[in-house]
Amino acid sequence: xxxxxxxxxxxxxxxxxxxxxxxxxxxxxxxxxxxxxxxxxxxxxxxxxxxxxxxxxxxxxxxxxxxxxxxxxxxxxxxxxxxxxxxxxxxxxxxxxxxxxxxxxxxxxxxxxxxxxxxxxxxxxxxxxxxxxxxxxxxxxxxxxxxxxxxxxxxxxxxxxxxxxxxxxxxxxx
Numbered sequence: 001x002x003x004x005x006x007x008x009x010x011x012x013x014x015x016x017x018x019x020x021x022x023x024x025x026x027x028x029x030x031x032x033x034x035x036x037x038x039x040x041x042x043x044x045x046x047x048x049x050x051x052x053x054x055x056x057x058x059x060x061x062x063x064x065x066x067x068x069x070x071x072x073x074x075x076x077x078x079x080x081x082x083x084x085x086x087x088x089x090x091x092x093x094x095x096x097x098x099x100x101x102x103x104x105x106x107x108x109x110x111x112x113x114x115x116x117x118x119x120x121x122x123x124x125x126x127x128x129x130x131x132x133x134x135x136x137x138x139x140x141x142x143x144x145x146x147x148x149x150x151x152x153x154x155x156x157x158x159x160x161x162x163x164x165x166x167x168x169x170x171x172x173x174x
Contacts, residue, residue: 002033003173007070010096012089012112013040013057018077019049020158021106025073028165034172039064041086050077061088066095071172076107076127076157084115094118097151104153104168106160110134113152123147124154 009029011022022038030036040047040057047055061083072093074080083089093116097103105113110126111133113119120138125147134141146155146163153171155164 002031003169004029005033007033007172008035008037008068009102009172010064010069010072010092011036011038012061012072012074012079012083013038013047013055014079014082015047016077016082017047017049017055017075017079018107018158019051019053020161021075021077021109022049022055023053024158024161025075025104025106025165025168029073029168029172032169034070037069047079061086061092064088064092066092066099069096069101071102071104071168072096073168074103074105074109074112076105076109078108080105080108080111084112090116100151102151102153102168102171104164106155106164107157110154113137118152122152123149124152125156126154127156 038057039059039061043060097118107127114137122139124139131141145160146167153167
């Protein structure tokens with residue numbers, strides 16, 4: 001029995017996701033006993049990461065009910081730019097955030113949080129490429145491996161994944 005037994009965590013996927021930023025937390029949280037669910041625009045479709053790794057969605061985003069989850073982990077790459085155009089992605093992100101549950105994003109994953117309208121007055125980090133986007137959305141951006149602010153955990157890049165996952169596990173273990 002792991003530290004996260006009984007927790008259910010949502011992951012979004014779309015083509016051009018950052019392979020390590022999806023798979024590392026997905027497997028690490030599963031290893032701690034969490035139930036992990038990968039949702040894409042289409043159930044059962046294979047999505048290809050930036051580095052060519054395939055990921056099959058287990059459920060469609062349209063079928064998701066935010067209340068069923070204890071948290072959301074958003075990987076980077078260019079998938080978040082596609083996913084943030086889906087109204088249901090933004091709605092789920094807002095609902096999970098508004099319930100005080102975990103919102104974790106890494107690299108370009110902050111794009112979804114920006115489009116969901118949940119970055120005002122948040123301290124966070126990301127890849128420097130979206131620093132201005134986060135600041136313009138009302139966030140206070142800092143250059144650190146991991147930032148925990150309220151129910152939000154953020155990191156910059158794949159090299160930060162150990163810190164990112166430790167922070168997620170600690171938050172969900174409370």
